[in-house]
Amino acid sequence: xxxxxxxxxxxxxxxxxxxxxxxxxxxxxxxxxxxxxxxxxxxxxxxxxxxxxxxxxxxxxxxxxxxxxxxxxxxxxxxxxxxxxxxxxxxxxxxxxxxxxxxxxxxxxxxxxxxxxxxxxxxxxxxxxxxxxxxxxxxxxxxxxxxxxxxxxxxxxxxxxxxxxxxxxxxxxxxxxxxxxxxxxxxxxxxxxxxxxxxxxxxxxxxxxxxxxxxxxxxxxxxxxxxxxxxxxxxxxxxxxxxxxxxxxxxxxxxxxxxxxxxxxxxxxxxxxxxxxxxxxxxxxxxxxxxxxxxxxxxxxxxxxxxxxxxxxxxxxxxxxxxxxxxxxxxxxxxxxxxxxxxxxxxxxxxxxxxxxxxxxxxxxxxxxxxxxxxxxxxxxxxxxxxxxxxxxxxxxxxxxxxxxxxxxxxxxxxxxxxxxxxxxxxxxxxxxxxxxxxxxxxxxxxxxxxxxxxxxxxxxxxxxxxxxxxxxxxxxxxxxxxxxxxxxxxxxxxxxxxxxxxxxxxxxxxxxxxxxxxxxxxxxxxxxxxxxxxxxxxxxxxxxxxxxxxxxxxxxxxxxxxxxxxxxxxxxxxxxxxxxxxxxxxxxxxxxxxxxxxxxxxxxxxxxxxxxxxxxxxxxxxxxxxxxxxxxxxxxxxxxxxxxxxxxxxxxxxxxxxxxxxxxxxxxxxxxxxxxxxxxxxxxxxxxxxxxxxxxxxxxxxxxxxxxxxxxxxxxxxxxxxxxxxxxxxxxxxxxxxxxxxxxxxxxxxxxxxxxxxx
DNA sequence: CGCCTTACTTAGTAACGTGGGC
DNA sequence: GCCCACGTTACTAAGTAAGGCG
Numbered sequence: 001x002x003x004x005x006x007x008x009x010x011x012x013x014x015x016x017x018x019x020x021x022x023x024x025x026x027x028x029x030x031x032x033x034x035x036x037x038x039x040x041x042x043x044x045x046x047x048x049x050x051x052x053x054x055x056x057x058x059x060x061x062x063x064x065x066x067x068x069x070x071x072x073x074x075x076x077x078x079x080x081x082x083x084x085x086x087x088x089x090x091x092x093x094x095x096x097x098x099x100x101x102x103x104x105x106x107x108x109x110x111x112x113x114x115x116x117x118x119x120x121x122x123x124x125x126x127x128x129x130x131x132x133x134x135x136x137x138x139x140x141x142x143x144x145x146x147x148x149x150x151x152x153x154x155x156x157x158x159x160x161x162x163x164x165x166x167x168x169x170x171x172x173x174x175x176x177x178x179x180x181x182x183x184x185x186x187x188x189x190x191x192x193x194x195x196x197x198x199x200x201x202x203x204x205x206x207x208x209x210x211x212x213x214x215x216x217x218x219x220x221x222x223x224x225x226x227x228x229x230x231x232x233x234x235x236x237x238x239x240x241x242x243x244x245x246x247x248x249x250x251x252x253x254x255x256x257x258x259x260x261x262x263x264x265x266x267x268x269x270x271x272x273x274x275x276x277x278x279x280x281x282x283x284x285x286x287x288x289x290x291x292x293x294x295x296x297x298x299x300x301x302x303x304x305x306x307x308x309x310x311x312x313x314x315x316x317x318x319x320x321x322x323x324x325x326x327x328x329x330x331x332x333x334x335x336x337x338x339x340x341x342x343x344x345x346x347x348x349x350x351x352x353x354x355x356x357x358x359x360x361x362x363x364x365x366x367x368x369x370x371x372x373x374x375x376x377x378x379x380x381x382x383x384x385x386x387x388x389x390x391x392x393x394x395x396x397x398x399x400x401x402x403x404x405x406x407x408x409x410x411x412x413x414x415x416x417x418x419x420x421x422x423x424x425x426x427x428x429x430x431x432x433x434x435x436x437x438x439x440x441x442x443x444x445x446x447x448x449x450x451x452x453x454x455x456x457x458x459x460x461x462x463x464x465x466x467x468x469x470x471x472x473x474x475x476x477x478x479x480x481x482x483x484x485x486x487x488x489x490x491x492x493x494x495x496x497x498x499x500x501x502x503x504x505x506x507x508x509x510x511x512x513x514x515x516x517x518x519x520x521x522x523x524x525x526x527x528x529x530x531x532x533x534x535x536x537x538x539x540x541x542x543x544x545x546x547x548x549x550x551x552x553x554x555x556x557x558x559x560x561x562x563x564x565x566x567x568x569x570x571x572x573x574x575x576x577x578x579x580x581x582x583x584x585x586x587x588x589x590x591x592x593x594x595x596x597x598x599x600x601x602x603x604x605x606x607x608x609x610x611x612x613x614x615x616x617x618x619x620x621x622x623x624x625x626x627x628x629x630x631x632x633x634x635x636x637x638x639x640x641x642x643x644x645x646x647x648x649x650x651x652x653x654x655x656x657x658x659x660x661x662x663x664x665x666x667x668x669x670x671x672x673x674x675x676x677x678x679x680x681x682x683x684x685x686x687x688x689x690x691x692x693x694x695x696x697x698x699x700x701x702x703x704x705x706x707x708x709x710x711x712x713x714x715x716x717x718x719x720x721x722x723x724x725x726x727x728x729x730x731x732x733x734x735x736x737x738x739x740x741x742x743x744x745x746x747x748x749x750x751x752x753x754x755x756x757x758x759x760x
Numbered sequence: 761c762g763c764c765t766t767a768c769t770t771a772g773t774a775a776c777g778t779g780g781g782c
Numbered sequence: 783g784c785c786c787a788c789g790t791t792a793c794t795a796a797g798t799a800a801g802g803c804g
Contacts, residue, residue: 266793268794274773274795276795338794445797446796448796494762496799499799510799510800709771710769734790735790
């Protein structure tokens with residue numbers, strides 16, 4: 001399995017790209033025809049001639065197709081030596097028979113039967129030989145709601161297009177990260193209003209944003225939200241069905257005889273551009289994309305899908321097997337090309353993912369050489385060599401991104417290593433004096449995430465084991481000398497210069513490989529550390545998972561993967577703090593009670609106040625709300641039902657709080673025994689809650705998902721699960737298991753090191 | 761060669777849906 | 783069995799890097 005993954009991997013991507021586009025598409029085309037013939041029996045059920053486009057979608061022929069396919073692939077598979085890998089991927093649950101599966105399950109079953117890492121590769125330089133799909137699914141045309149915004153207090157008639165734009169603005173949360181931030185709100189409003197005015201035309205009465213009142217539309221949208229909340233189960237099912245229908249139609253592609261999932265098959269709908277950070281273009285109107293703007297890419301032999309928007313047609317057609325994309329179009333905000341591509345669990349993505357990790361693993365064998373190289377050059381007489389060496393240290397040790405140049409008129413002002421400016425470094429941030437070797441790095445990185453860390457270059461962390469911290473510090477001082485705050489620290493260093501140097505050291509090495517390498521290496525080392533600790537074997541699976549998450553957190557911190565703390569989270573944490581205090585107070589009360597009982601004074605001890613009443617009241621309200629929901633026909637009734645529901649929930653919450661507040665008490669005067677038992681109970685509860693709060697607090701600003709999804713070699717996690725008897729589902733969600741299907745078969749002693757690079 | 765285009769990976773957040781505590 | 787906090791998924795913005803072109 002993973003071991004035989006052979007030499008394949010880096011082949012298709014790198015070297016052979018050139019002969020690609022034009023010439024090879026012709027060559028590939030002729031080859032394609034040959035292949036088509038060979039495998040035609042294979043495709044027979046899938047290609048009922050004209051309707052082939054919908055072959056992945058339409059109801060009847062499809063059912064035959066998928067089940068036939070399943071059987072075939074299954075048989076083919078059982079002959080190849082590994083039935084084992086299959087079972088755990090089947091959700092852990094007892095395998096369903098084909099008859100019991102719904103359509104989506106059947107398709108996914110069929111897809112799982114294809115193991116690309118055991119299959120032949122497409123011709124060198126090509127990603128596929130045959131590819132067919134249904135194109136993108138377009139959002140529905142805008143339906144006007146007729147709710148009028150106010151201008152200068154007066155309702156204004158708007159055309160549907162104008163109304164749509166106004167509605168995009170009204171849909172923005174006034175307290176959200178764009179309008180709720182006093183720094184970004186003016187940018188957003190300025191951009192939006194400029195585009196809105198352009199739609200309205202010169203002579204429209206709307207001229208001043210301050211006189212605009214979008215509140216009526218905003219209220220309407222909120223009302224719609226409430227109505228949607230009150231839908232019946234039946235309606236909910238219908239929505240799901242129609243969603244599934246478009247998934248069946250557009251969500252799958254046929255690539256070289258097997259089904260693959262498409263990632264983003266829904267065309268991005270129009271709206272207000274939600275750029276992050278202080279993006280200079282936020283608020284601009286993102287236009288609706290017409291089919292004519294879309295280019296689709298499929299094989300020449302594939303049927304061209306009919307465009308699903310009435311009266312429209314695809315803009316252009318391509319047959320380029322050297323690329324992965326199925327559709328592309330231009331977006332009007334930054335004039336960038338966007339793509340529809342296969343999903344993360346597809347073979348295309350799986351192949352490049354595996355090759356990414358193999359490349360990072362290859363770095364294990366070269367890292368000493370590389371560190372020695374930049375150590376030497378840190379003192380080089382050539383300024384360029386010195387800058388390259390210092391940048392490499394930064395990228396290696398601080399895990400910064402390479403940092404390409406950005407045009408701040410067009411994009412947010414964010415930086416990485418090469419684009420660091422003098423103003424982002426603060427020497428001796430704590431004013432500790434001359435021989436202090438601290439620098440505070442403060443800047444906005446990708447997605448405008450704050451990087452703020454004080455690096456003590458003289459500390460053991462950066463000086464021991466060839467850490468070179470002191471020399472790096474001297475270099476930084478040198479690079480910043482006589483420069484303006486706004487000057488680049490690495491004056492003439494660019495990502496291409498840096499990457500050219502890296503390529504000279506190790507084939508395929510680029511700056512971003514260091515992040516993958518360090519993330520995976522860190523995970524592996526952290527996991528190993530805990531496994532070696534005394535008593536490890538006695539831990540439960542859940543406790544082991546906590547340790548895994550701790551290791552994961554180390555990686556996330558290394559990569560500076562953050563998330564903002566939501567209001568809800570903040571209040572939740574606060575309320576937990578309140579609860580903890582209550583528990584502590586209750587414990588005090590219990591101790592006092594015990595003391596008095598010991599003294600034989602049991603008069604006036606607090607007892608439980610009647611709480612059943614409150615509970616009953618809440619339950620009644622809840623029942624009524626349910627009833628209203630079921631009866632509701634009109635919008636007004638639906639809104640009333642939702643309101644009632646919310647009221648009832650508030651009552652229930654209140655009752656719960658009352659219950660919690662006197663949970664330490666008894667109906668009658670308790671015995672000494674009862675009290676002391678409860679005291680020890682409470683001690684335990686308090687400890688548990690303190691742990692819980694600490695854990696939540698530690699995690700609230702760290703995002704574990706990104707590193708798990710993009711940086712940590714999944715084979716490390718799979719092997720860890722296997723040797724520690726932790727079910728893989730505890731670590732990887734369903735989609736992650738699908739994405740990492742190629743990694744599931746590694747043995748329990750698999751290691752992230754240079755030897756795996758040789759294997760492929 | 762430096763800049764622009766192309767193609768793909770990485771990223772946080774909003775919306776969604778579900779599993780496990782009451 | 784219910785419900786909601788929480789994890790998962792969808793969405794699309796924002797990066798990197800290679801290659802082409804003038």
